[in-house]
Amino acid sequence: MFRRKLTALDYHNPAxxxxxxxxxxxxxxVWLEDQKIRHYKIEDRGNLRNIHxxxxxxxxxxxxxxVNCPFKLEERQETVDWLLGxxxxxxxxxxxxxxxxSTPDGAKNTDNTGKSAEPLINLDVNNPDFKAGVMALANLLxxxxxxxxxxxxxxxxxxxxxxxxxxxxxxxNQSKEGLPVALEKHILGFDTxxxxxxxxxxxxxxxxxxxxxxxxxKINEAIxxxxxxxxxxxxxxxxxxxxx
Numbered sequence: 001m002f003r004r005k006l007t008a009l010d011y012h013n014p015a016x017x018x019x020x021x022x023x024x025x026x027x028x029x030v031w032l033e034d035q036k037i038r039h040y041k042i043e044d045r046g047n048l049r050n051i052h053x054x055x056x057x058x059x060x061x062x063x064x065x066x067v068n069c070p071f072k073l074e075e076r077q078e079t080v081d082w083l084l085g086x087x088x089x090x091x092x093x094x095x096x097x098x099x100x101x102s103t104p105d106g107a108k109n110t111d112n113t114g115k116s117a118e119p120l121i122n123l124d125v126n127n128p129d130f131k132a133g134v135m136a137l138a139n140l141l142x143x144x145x146x147x148x149x150x151x152x153x154x155x156x157x158x159x160x161x162x163x164x165x166x167x168x169x170x171x172x173n174q175s176k177e178g179l180p181v182a183l184e185k186h187i188l189g190f191d192t193x194x195x196x197x198x199x200x201x202x203x204x205x206x207x208x209x210x211x212x213x214x215x216x217x218k219i220n221e222a223i224x225x226x227x228x229x230x231x232x233x234x235x236x237x238x239x240x241x242x243x244x
Contacts, residue, residue, distance in 0.1 A: 001077065004126075005084040009036055009091060019080045026051035029060060029083075036087035039067050070132040078131065085128030125149055158225050 006014035011031070019025050030049050033040065040048070040063075047059035061073045067086065071078040124130060134149045137156050146152045188202050 002080060002084055005081075005088055009084070009087055019076055023051070025076070025080075026056060026060075028080075029063075032083055032087055033063070036091060037067065037083070038090075039063075070136065078135070081126070082128035082132065085126075155225065162221065162225070 002017060002019070003014045006017055009032075011017065011028075017024070017028065019028070030045075030051060033045060033048060047053070047055070048063055050056060050059075053059075057073060064071070064073065064079065067083070069079060069082050069086075071082055073079070131149050134152050134156070135145075137143075138145060138152050141156060141159055143152060143155050143159065146155075188198055188205070190201075192198055192201065
């Protein structure tokens with residue numbers, strides 16, 4: 001998952017790096033700060049370098065806040081990916097002249113006339129800023145988290161199109177005109193012994209039925225949205241094919 005970025009940063013073991021190994025992970029964070037990010041002054045890196053301390057997680061959590069990482073301590077893979085992205089950007093900034101005239105592999109023989117109009121084709125889904133932005137939108141819109149950030153982006157698009165366009169908002173804001181209901185035509189099914197309470201119970205039952213209908217409508221909308229995502233075949237632009 002991190003191999004390309006680790007290789008770009010000259011990490012000693014890009015193929016075998018395991019962020020789930022606690023000791024390896026802590027050593028990696030120290031290496032990343034010492035060699036690439038260098039956000040702290042040397043004299044301020046003591047707590048981060050003390051990888052055997054019980055207080056290390058707190059020091060690392062503070063470090064994440066100091067570098068403005070959008071992910072939490074528990075989101076280890078996302079955190080590592082974001083820090084690697086930050087390190088790559090800083091590495092490029094330090095060696096801008098070296099990389100200025102570099103041409104990405106696969107782009108050297110690309111015919112400009114063959115570029116697709118698909119807006120997501122040139123999107124770097126591994127960019128930590130992209131992932132952080134999608135995650136922030138998903139949290140804001142209360143969309144279920146998914147391992148594939150493009151799937152989350154598509155779900156966000158569907159929700160925005162369905163609920164947040166001007167027409168959708170205007171429709172939602174329209175007041176519903178209720179129709180008169182003859183309570184005597186609706187059988188309550190039991191008798192409380194009080195006519196007023198019987199009438200109130202009939203009204204509550206009708207309101208409950210209306211709420212159930214609204215809930216069913218929302219469930220149907222959710223099913224349609226999920227089906228739209230599932231039915232959309234995964235496109236791998238790098239392989240030039242559609243489908244898994």
